[in-house]
Amino acid sequence: MAEKVDDVDSYLSGTGENVATVIVHWLRTAAWNTFLPATLAAAEKSLYGSDMRNVLTILSARIGGAAMGQNA
Numbered sequence: 001m002a003e004k005v006d007d008v009d010s011y012l013s014g015t016g017e018n019v020a021t022v023i024v025h026w027l028r029t030a031a032w033n034t035f036l037p038a039t040l041a042a043a044e045k046s047l048y049g050s051d052m053r054n055v056l057t058i059l060s061a062r063i064g065g066a067a068m069g070q071n072a
Contacts, residue, residue, distance in 0.1 A: 001051070001055070004055050008052075008056070023059055026056055027053065030049065032049070032052045033045070033049065036048060
């Protein structure tokens with residue numbers, strides 16, 4: 001999980017966007033689902049979604065909970 005967190009953190013940091021804003025958007029919309037191959041089984045999609053929610057929650061905590069509606 002640590003590697004996934006680092007990968008997503010690296011990606012988000014390189015976008016030039018406010019990381020907390022992107023995290024909020026992704027958590028609200030589950031935008032990552034648009035990148036999944038259509039051939040994935042339901043269980044694989046579920047696992048991926050769960051992992052992404054966990055990764056985004058960890059990243060939100062790292063930045064002071066700003067993405068979870070708390071003050072940074």
